[in-house]
Amino acid sequence: xxxxxxxxxxxxxxxxxxxxxxxxxxxxxxxxxxxxxxxxxxxxxxxxxxxxxxxxxxxxxxxxxxxxxxxxxxxxxxxxxxxxxxxxxxxxxxxxxxxxxxxxxxxxxxxxxxxxxxxxxxxxxxxxxxxxxxxxxxxxxxxxxxxxxxxxxxxxxxxxxxxxxxxxxxxxxxxxxxxxxxxxxxxxxxxxxxxxxxxxxxxxxxxxxxxxxxxxxxxxxxxxxxxxxxxxxxxxxxxxxxxxxxxxxxxxxxxxxxxxxxxxxxxxxxxxxxxxxxxxxxxxxxxxx
Amino acid sequence: xxxxxxxxxxxxxxxxxxxxxxxxxxxxxxxxxxxxxxxxxxxxxxxxxxxxxxxxxxxxxxxxxxxxxxxxxxxxxxxxxxxxxxxxxxxxxxxxxxxxxxxxxxxxxxxxxxxxxxxxxxxxxxxxxxxxxxxxxxxxxxxxxxxxxxxxxxxxxxxxxxxxxxxxxxxxxxxxxxxxxxxxxxxxxxxxxxxxxxxxxxxxxxxxxxxxxxxxxxxxxxxxxxxxxxxxxxxxxxxxxxxxxxxxxxxxxxxxxxxxxxxxxxxxxxxxxxxxxxxxxxxxxxxxxxxxxxxxxxxxxxxxxxxxxxxxxxxxx
Numbered sequence: 001x002x003x004x005x006x007x008x009x010x011x012x013x014x015x016x017x018x019x020x021x022x023x024x025x026x027x028x029x030x031x032x033x034x035x036x037x038x039x040x041x042x043x044x045x046x047x048x049x050x051x052x053x054x055x056x057x058x059x060x061x062x063x064x065x066x067x068x069x070x071x072x073x074x075x076x077x078x079x080x081x082x083x084x085x086x087x088x089x090x091x092x093x094x095x096x097x098x099x100x101x102x103x104x105x106x107x108x109x110x111x112x113x114x115x116x117x118x119x120x121x122x123x124x125x126x127x128x129x130x131x132x133x134x135x136x137x138x139x140x141x142x143x144x145x146x147x148x149x150x151x152x153x154x155x156x157x158x159x160x161x162x163x164x165x166x167x168x169x170x171x172x173x174x175x176x177x178x179x180x181x182x183x184x185x186x187x188x189x190x191x192x193x194x195x196x197x198x199x200x201x202x203x204x205x206x207x208x209x210x211x212x213x214x215x216x217x218x219x220x221x222x223x224x225x226x227x228x229x230x231x232x233x234x235x236x237x238x239x240x241x242x243x244x245x246x247x248x249x250x251x252x253x254x255x256x257x258x259x260x261x262x263x264x265x266x267x268x269x270x271x272x273x274x275x276x277x278x279x280x281x282x283x284x285x286x287x288x289x
Numbered sequence: 290x291x292x293x294x295x296x297x298x299x300x301x302x303x304x305x306x307x308x309x310x311x312x313x314x315x316x317x318x319x320x321x322x323x324x325x326x327x328x329x330x331x332x333x334x335x336x337x338x339x340x341x342x343x344x345x346x347x348x349x350x351x352x353x354x355x356x357x358x359x360x361x362x363x364x365x366x367x368x369x370x371x372x373x374x375x376x377x378x379x380x381x382x383x384x385x386x387x388x389x390x391x392x393x394x395x396x397x398x399x400x401x402x403x404x405x406x407x408x409x410x411x412x413x414x415x416x417x418x419x420x421x422x423x424x425x426x427x428x429x430x431x432x433x434x435x436x437x438x439x440x441x442x443x444x445x446x447x448x449x450x451x452x453x454x455x456x457x458x459x460x461x462x463x464x465x466x467x468x469x470x471x472x473x474x475x476x477x478x479x480x481x482x483x484x485x486x487x488x489x490x491x492x493x494x495x496x497x498x499x500x501x502x503x504x505x506x507x508x509x510x511x512x513x514x515x516x517x518x519x520x521x522x523x524x525x526x527x528x529x530x531x532x533x534x535x536x537x538x539x540x541x542x543x544x545x546x547x548x549x550x551x552x553x554x555x556x557x558x559x560x561x562x563x564x565x566x567x568x569x570x571x572x573x574x575x576x577x578x579x580x581x582x583x584x585x586x587x588x589x590x591x592x593x594x595x596x597x598x599x600x601x602x603x604x605x606x
């Protein structure tokens with residue numbers, strides 16, 4: 001790094017923050033649009049997504065059906081909206097569940113130290129060694145997945161990263177004076193963890209939530225794509241893609257391209273926001289030091 | 290250092306032990322247990338009782354777990370419910386093919402991601418960095434199956450350059466004899482690896498560029514090119530090596546999707562069809578295999594780091 005602060009460098013710094021910000025802003029705009037599309041869309045653009053219409057099967061995009069119809073005669077644009085609702089709900093709930101479990105787990109491990117820390121973190125290592133997708137497929141053979149069950153299942157397999165983050169934060173915080181003081185006056189471990197450690201460490205973990213949600217939305221798509229997602233007539237973007245694949249050889253691109261792009265947009269949006277948040281947070285952290 | 294190694298090894302064994310507990314518990318949680326799985330849904334309670342007695346499933350759980358562990362140590366993962374073959378034989382048959390695919394695409398992905406990440410770090414916050422950053426986020430957000438699908442449509446249907454299906458044969462030789470069929474799966478896998486590793490390489494290079502040794506080297510008049518190639522690159526490489534070990538489950542996860550997309554007869558496709566048929570011994574055998582591979586992989590990665598990086602050696606004495 002050249003140490004002199006040339007005007008050019010200063011300008012590029014401003015530009016940097018602007019563009020960084022712009023990426024996060026882009027993410028936010030995409031996300032809001034996709035939320036409106038999925039949740040308000042069906043109210044404005046009403047379609048029948050339950051009954052099949054065998055007279056209008058796999059119609060290409062055209063008047064009446066802007067994105068065509070699928071193999072059961074459902075309007076693809078309308079289907080994209082209701083599917084988005086499922087994908088987003090599962091993703092957000094799963095991301096929050098994973099973060100909550102991980103935060104408590106990591107805080108307890110980091111604050112307790114000793115053998116409990118050792119055992120808790122080896123359990124995390126064990127979880128990391130088994131790909132979430134594999135565990136989910138095993139689980140999906142045992143239960144019939146609904147929106148709620150999928151959200152919980154995906155949340156339960158995605159707590160490992162938050163747990164590691166939280167533990168690292170906790171170990172640092174536990175060294176601070178006020179925690180030592182709390183210990184000295186005989187404050188309980190539960191109180192320390194829930195009243196002091198978690199609220200103070202939550203920043204780092206919250207930044208990570210956006211990434212958790214993004215990954216959860218991808219996982220839902222993977223599980224549905226592998227044929228073990230929510231049962232019809234409900235659907236999500238991954239399931240739409242999975243169904244559409246059968247007809248790609250007939251050139252029915254409108255069955256796969258829209259849900260694929262929807263997934264990319266939403267997952268990228270969450271990542272953009274997370275990246276911006278992390279940068280902003282790191283700046284604050286550096287300033288505080 | 291010896292203490293660190295011992296500690297690391299004990300942890301690895303502990304994790305493998307926990308994985309076996311998990312697979313054992315899962316196997317027993319299953320509806321009807323192994324008896325239903327093997328005898329089929331029409332089995333009478335009488336037959337099930339007899340089967341359980343023969344196989345020792347009526348013993349206390351800890352005895353059963355011990356037997357399970359002993360069998361695992363002898364390489365016995367049980368028999369497939371549907372394929373009438375031992376799970377270990379199925380794994381041995383499929384694993385080389387998955388390794389062939391994953392090793393090639395991981396290597397290609399890393400060979401692309403490393404220079405890309407370094408280049409981004411060097412040109413930090415310039416237009417090129419922003420474009421690549423946005424691209425790598427978009428690539429990361431693209432489900433591997435969607436990417437595979439686009440590849441199939443573009444390079445197998447519109448332009449009939451490559452087959453959309455892998456060679457369907459049990460031997461590794463037949464896969465190698467038809468290298469064209471490997472192209473699309475490798476491209477899909479490598480893209481996923483690039484998305485993950487270029488971001489990582491970028492931030493790791495940025496961290497290294499801010500280090501004192503870089504300032505010293507600059508002060509001594511070392512050329513920027515030499516600093517990047519001789520110093521920063523080597524330092525970032527050590528962190529990539531350690532990340533690779535932990536990345537093994539992700540690579541296998543990718544293989545699961547890619548193999549089922551391209552009908553490539555490896556571990557992933559085996560797992561996927563076993564999930565459709567609820568063939569639990571196969572499912573849990575694959576899970577166990579991947580978990581052990583990950584534990585051994587991260588252990589090896591840590592060891593490799595010890596040898597590459599003298600700082601780690603002294604710090605962890």
